[in-house]
Amino acid sequence: MTEPGHEILIKDAVVFLFAAGVVVPVFRYLKLPAVVGFMLSGIALGPYALGQLAHQYHFLEYFSISEPEAAAPFAELGVLFLLFLLGLEFSFEKLWGLRRAVFGAGGLQAGVSALAIGLIAWQVGLPAEAAIICGLALALSSTAIVMQLLIEQKQAAQPVGRAALAVLLFQDILVAPILIFVGFVNIEAGTNLTAVLLEALVNGVIAIVAIMIIGRFGLRRMFSLAAAAGGRDFLMALTLLTVVGAAAITATAGLSLALGAFLAGLLLGETEFKHQTEVDLEPFKGILLGLFFMTVGMGLDLPSILSQPWVILAGLGALLLLKLFIGFGALRLFAGKTPMSIEAAFLLAPAGEFAFVVIAAATAVGALAPEPGGMMAAIAGLSMLLIPILGKVGTFIADRLRAQEPAHTLEEDFSDLEGHVIIAGFGRVGHAVARILAAEEADVVALERSAVNVSRARNAGWRAYLGDAARQEILHSAGADGARLFVVTVDDVSAAEGMVRAFHKLRPEVPIIARARDHEHAQRLIDAGAKEVIPDAVESGLQMAGRTLHEFGYNDETIRDRLAAERDEEYHRIGT
Template structure:
């Protein structure tokens, strides 16, 4: 049966690894990326594969066809780029334009030049130096965003700065992969002329795909969705993704670029959230397979004699990127604690560096020994990321305390458009997590000093204060808030808060948690925009009302809340 079913053993080993790695990493609260890299190293030819001559039984645990696994794993990169394009929001990019296209672009550009010059100074070829400079300038979106989300810190100033830089880095991978393809093409004639011709052809192809796609995609998806068959809809989506990827590949560009363009086209349709939900499992498994294949390609013994240099290079990369990002952060208006925290947090290499290096090895831009060395450097820095996050948080807090601003409420002039949450108990924390996942900034108040201290140690924007006092809310800049949400369950206290906020700031939408239907009616009479009776489902509805009330499309808000409901029910 094995002979008739290619990669059967490899598929079984991968599914066993996925079934074990994902739960273990979730329990340990570390990124699955690191787990899959370790699994790939273990079951690859340079792990247990080295021992099969002495212990033939180990062949059952070793993947025999790394090249085949890597080929399938490349689909993970295709779907990852598709998801990046799908999740891009023009409104979000515009709102964060200073951090994304200002700080992010400066960080990638300056870091790439500095790292590339160092690589060239060590005797590497110009093409390899350019690729190394660009890919090592990138950080790990998967690990950093997961860490910030787990700690409810995406809405902090440092979290928003890091996310803005990471967003530009995600955009940068598309031209980086395109450049790798140009360098690997080996066109005759002047390199600059060949590059300009390739770029011109690529622009025409990209423009044609975007124009035709916008005319074709929506009608096709409408026909597929009208069938009421999830399978037919999924088949249409996969056809459009892989079809676009094949078109760009046939034109001499990368499949990943085609998938990214498909994501951009889908992002402008009303089907984007359903597609996001349906594609996520495919993307997760295939991307996991890609990282397993990267782990299998690692050969630590090949650079064992240079292990000290690997560690020094990893630390040097972290320090160099941090030293570049910190002054850039200050130049773009970040405070000293925020700039320091973001700089340390983004010092590591990332998954896209592995993608670019793997692509460069495939087209011959980089020698295998150099690729092995740099892949190990990247992997080491990724393993250090949780420690970097802790160091970044400690450094930011220490600098803030030195500035005597760690425990003071935000001044009104420092406030940005955000949601203000009154009360940070069970419902308040659920609201905060929902806002985190929607990339919506918030700030919270609570009167429990131990609760405040616990969450502030984790970097949560929670302050000690009475949400019923207008002067405290004014210090938080509630006059420019997107909305105010009170999660207090007591009858008198919640009504007093709603009445006070509505009287002082009638233009600010107020959403309230109510004990029962009668309490909800009284809260609305006091000025609440929406009031939802208590229960788990009611808190989910409050999240839905809040997201819709501050301008998130209802379909998007419902998709976010449905995901939260599934998590609570699982």
């Protein structure tokens, strides 16, 4: 017979899966980010909403989470997987290149934010120790939510993503010293503070060195052995061991779990098992990270918020404004230009998940009273809920500032050129289009936002230039007035839409051919002015279907006819 505790656990699992499989997709259908969907689900199904009403209406127990604390360990795994997969995308060279932003922008943002918030908390009546803890806790930002949003928007590797990651990495490093400080607040008299700090520092260095040694000299051998022994089951087990093991090593040394997972990802990213690991872990990351966001929502104490709404809203507004200005200043000094700094500062202004850890630790040792601790948690939770909205506001302002920057022109002027093709985006797809057009002796002018891609294209003899094709002055320099065709090959949703809209405004009669990620993106490009749209998902599916039919023995003519009919049907759905 099932024990009562197991019944509650199973019931909570069913409620969570209902939220993940039904409620969150509804939010996504309404154009809300998955992060917001999970957090709102956590609020609604948590102990302060339906869970509170379940005491009066018992049937609501079957629609609410009864034991949120039981989900915490699994939710933590979601954050670990996120940081691990993020580490896979980076390299030690890229990380070393971020050192100025990590220690400059990260250090300045965290230090000044903690000092300013602490002073305000002291001024409103908190004891000095509690005020310092308040400043340290709320100065941190949300690694999980910010990086998940940037990954969803394909901006994690862009300048704004790198700048945000640099600051977040420094904050992750700060978690251990902050928790050590919280423990020192009630430390016994006579304890040698210098010895304790030195021991913590030594333990941290030993932990990082241990992870590096294991990764450099043992990781590839272990994965090769697992692959030779039988494939994906063993590789999955070893991957989980790598993530959790590295996190456990850093946690034992007093550092954050997330830092260990990130280092493990960096090391595994140097091996040939990188891509297989990404594919294997992606589903686990999504569902467990969703559970983490739900636990954040469940942690919002609605009765406390409703009992003192103006106090909490004032604290929320002060926190966001303060961290926004400080973050912008730090990023502008050490990380990059004004538009990017504003965009990243909006993402980093809210508090983060480590605020709850610091508040809980301080409350447990008596350094922070329960009432101010509850208010701090409410402010932190509400601010995290606003991250997707603030991210959109930051992007909107940054785009407007970029549009107002002084006009730039290409190093060569093609404004008098006639009958040529302008290609926006000169990566692999842009190269392929250009090669075919060049074979038919068509003139091509390529615009690319990556200096590296431009350099490679110029070395290969292409007429490629650094410039944003969403800027009308750049399009004029590229010869938009005489262009015969405009081709957009970038896969960034908002960037492609901006390029199509800008060219269509200049030359509405000229055909625009654009690359889209899916049907939804294709429709947006058509609305912006594109004449022909090529969805990657459709073309990939058709190519795979064609190869499959070939393997079944169909002749080439039959395959072409079948794919042509399917292509016409798919493109008819999106109106091209």
